[in-house]
Amino acid sequence: MELLSGGDIVVRALKDAGIRYLWGYPGGAALHIYDAIFRQEEVHHLLVRHEQAAVHAADGYSRATGEVGTALVTSGPGATNAITGIATAYMDSIPIVVISGQVPSSKIGQDAFQETDMVGVSRPIVKHSFLVTRSEDIAETIARAYYIAKTGRPGPVVVDIPKDITDPSYKVPYIWPKKIALRSYQPSQRGHKGQIKRGVKTLLQAVKPVIYAGGGVIIDNASDLLVDLARQLNFPVTNTLMGLGAFPGSDPQFLGMLGMHGTYEANMAMHEADVIFAVGARFDDRVTNDLDKFCPSAKIIQIDVDPTSISKNIKSDIPIVGTCSSVMAEMISIIKNGKSCVNEEALKDWWLKINTWRHNHGIYTKPRYEPSRGNLIKPQDVIKVLYDVTEGEAYVTSDVGQHQMFAAQYYLFDKPRQWINSGGLGTMGFGLPAAMGVQLAFPEASVACVTGEGSIQMCIQELSTCTQHQLPIKIINLNNAALGMVRQWQDMQYSGRYAQSLYENSLPDFVALTESYGHIGMRVDHIDHLEEKMRECFALKDRVVFLDIRVDPEEHVYPMQIAGGSVRDLWLSKTERS
């Protein structure tokens, strides 16, 4: 049997887990592991500029590929810097493994230099965590970490490894477990047959149905099944922010996103529905608005792999615990082989109603904002131009704020894993490092990071990482010189008192800044140049390009749900309510 040091075991175990790339940042407690990485060529390490970015990059890689992302950090500040990234992945159920160095076992609890109780600090934001105590346990623990991260409802797993057990002078036999079986962890797979039948029956009887599909469909690679099922039923489909791309964005059966900044037609249809079919969606507060007023006449069928997501906020009438793919596949087969079919007459009326809503207030039937004029570029138009120039095929990552909502509304994602954003935690600073992860996975693809001058500054140091590792992402900066979403709320709820949301001429010259990292910067401040610059940007295939676009600072994101109302209570513009 092969004898290896703990440090070598970490790297060999990563290789055996199928990991080719990890993002990280070295430091004292992790140096044995870094030395082991140096002495081999199969597992590649990408050095970032801040540990938060390492985790976001691993996360972005995972969201784009469906594989588990990996980050490696040192103890203490390295570990705590990773926390925001871990929490981001946790809220969106993204499978990642974060390996952190820890001070030597004998120093744990002594307030040693760069000591932090990583397992303790990360506990509320991980799916699971391990503190490895023996070199002999490293391989098995890493195998378990990957298994737990990617099965069931995925999520981040932390593996904290004290420095002494990776010591190169202490060697133990390397054994990679062939199979992982945990008696305490057996995630449910197939839904209850009786419940699935009841669900199908209810679907077929529906007269005003809506399919409400979330990130669970994407995570489970169940988009094709969702499309198939929706086609069989001819039901309207809406996606959550996390679910965009699960159903094709440009499809006539798609109502757009629902919720706080969802479309009028999606929110109206939800409110009036008699049956809501929730697939991998968790009735988040950004969807439901006031829980007591949520969809008063709807019977709810809910598929989720995680039982805690069922009836957490809104009671499900027909809960089905299982993977989206297995349950939908079974539903499709029941429908195809059964005698009953949908109520076509009722659906015809329902679609008529939906199409009237669309026609009257939909954002896709005609522009619902003032056109761009001269120097006044509308942020919505930037996204539309981005969509046209990239022919709807780019991977789009985003940060958090108005630009995120405009991207979600106006870039029509036809494929799953194309739209990559921090939905649950709402992490500013996510977009750029996530884009690096996507670009690493798909070197030939167009990867756009839609951001704002606020968010981009939270991880802008990663422009240097892009230089070092040749990750030619495109940064589309909607620069309104303000924290746009904060400003919008201050307009709407604080009589325009812009408390700490304006930059007051303190912004850097983004073009010069980008160029200092060896990239290309371009400024756009006239609508006539927008498309041309956007084309130029994406034509520069092997370069990072930062497009700094001056957009109208007065613009708001609409529709917007009115707090305390039902899903259909919306502001449609600054002056118009639903």
Next chain:
Amino acid sequence: MKRIISVLMENESGALSRVVGLFSQRGYNIDSLTVAPTEDETLSRLTLTTDSDDRKIEQIIKQLHKLIDTIKVVDLTGGSHLERELMLIKIRAVDSEIRTELQRGAEIFGGNIIDVTPTSFVMEMVGNSDKLDAFLETVADIEDVEVVRSGVLGISRGEKFLRV
């Protein structure tokens, strides 16, 4: 309504902190919590009591189940069950009248006096929590009382066994 929940989990370091953390993180309250290894040393049995409505209890049980180290979760209050709590109580008792009264009280409540000094008693008492509360009321007027309670332990009646 008061619930008694039994959890069978891996006897791993950190498992208990995950349970306690879950309750504080999600705003659930724990009234009592007791935990120890079982006859199988790889397993811990944890009993906790909480006062919540049905909806919240359902979430608590599901959330406990979701913890990776958790093997089984049972709401004992959902069926026929037995519950016991151990209490140790030290009472200042100098004058003979009080000493006699305490001895009688211990007898009535099925407690044992397990330590005696010229000025104090230590008593042990086992029962359900209501009984222990009732005894404490009988000594409410005595100034120097020190009480330590184990928290509730519970087990279901009948032929079902909570084990791996």
